[in-house]
């Protein structure tokens with residue numbers, strides 16, 4: 082019961098809610114050092130000694146109280162806000178094969194509107210939303226299982242068919258084999274029900290996911306704790322930052338958002354809206370501005386104002402575009418000028434609809450940006466949610482959150498057991 086009284090993030094991030102963060106004793110970055118870097122790398126900061134290109138535009142005050150859309154921290158897992166569904170574009174559409182560095186101006190993707198109290202929908206538990214979100218993934222598995230294991234005695238061809246279904250659901254060869262091996266153990270020539278198979282599926286998936294289901298740890302005392310959000314275009318970086326900001330604010334933490342996606346005008350606007358909604362100050366520049374310069378200025382602002390968490394957005398980039406990946410490295414180098422240990426968290430957002438390509442994204446972003454944890458989004462828009470299992474088995478990186486919709490309540494800390502039960506279609 083006492084657990085319940087602690088803030089939701091306090092419990093799930095492993096940190097003490099009241100713990101005072103200590104400022105990092107990072108060496109002070111001087112304007113000279115930035116100017117040096119700027120001269121060699123053309124970082125455009127707002128430091129007066131450095132070439133000033135665009136104005137920093139603080140938007141909302143971080144002292145503002147969170148808006149009514151706040152998810153009650155103590156109720157986090159059990160309560161819901163209604164989400165506004167919108168069609169998720171297929172991976173092929175959100176992963177163009179050729180992306181140029183020229184700034185884009187596309188329509189602003191407004192964060193989903195807050196529900197009017199009068200229109201409040203019946204509250205669903207997080208598990209129910211997770212189940213609904215994963216329904217396409219679980220349907221493809223459970224329908225396949227039901228079609229094989231119907232009043233037949235277990236034989237080798239059934240196991241082969243099952244293995245195919247599991248592999249097609251992107252669970253990965255190793256997990257597929259582990260499941261079929263476990264099934265075959267002592268069950269040959271015996272009738273086996275689809276329910277038994279689903280129970281074993283759930284147990285094996287949980288075994289793979291348990292070691293990676295780790296809360297985001299903000300308790301190390303960094304002030305600010307710097308979270309850099311990286312990933313391919315349209316995977317949900319900006320939306321995830323907005324949702325995280327909401328959660329952190331409802332824990333009583335001060336948050337600053339850096340609109341480092343200077344490539345896409347709509348992303349800057351989107352982040353400003355999230356900032357206003359969640360009471361987080363937003364550091365932004367005009368479209369096309371230097372992302373590293375913006376990150377430098379945001380770091381300075383966040384340290385000067387002693388905010389608890391700085392969430393830095395970055396432009397989406399394909400992992401095979403070398404020049405874009407170089408730009409990301411530069412952003413990280415500039416952040417380190419303020420604090421050599423920063424970014425303390427590098428979150429990679431993965432779009433579940435991408436399927437197997439996500440494995441490759443983890444590898445490349447891991448090398449370039451030192452990814453420390455994963456957020457898998459859009460599990461609601463795909464039958465390929467099993468990819469999370471393959472990623473866990475291959476890379477073993479912590480999975481901090483999963484997203485099953487666009488609404489602020491559709492991002493939650495990752496639970497291996499819940500995910501395994503939901504994908505196996507268990508109640």
Ligand SMILES: Nc1nc2c(ncn2[C@@H]2O[C@H](COP(=O)(O)OP(=O)(O)OP(=O)(O)O)[C@@H](O)[C@H]2O)c(=O)[nH]1
Pocket residue numbers: 167169190312313314315316317318319320321342345348395396397398430458459460461462483484485486487491
């Ligand atoms: N269905 C669904 N949609 C999501 C989820 N997360 C994000 N989205 C939507 O995905 C779209 C792209 O999200 P963004 O946050 O703009 O993605 P991004 O990675 O910042 O995009 P770039 O700035 O182009 O790199 C938006 O329409 C979001 O609302 C999710 O978990 N489920």
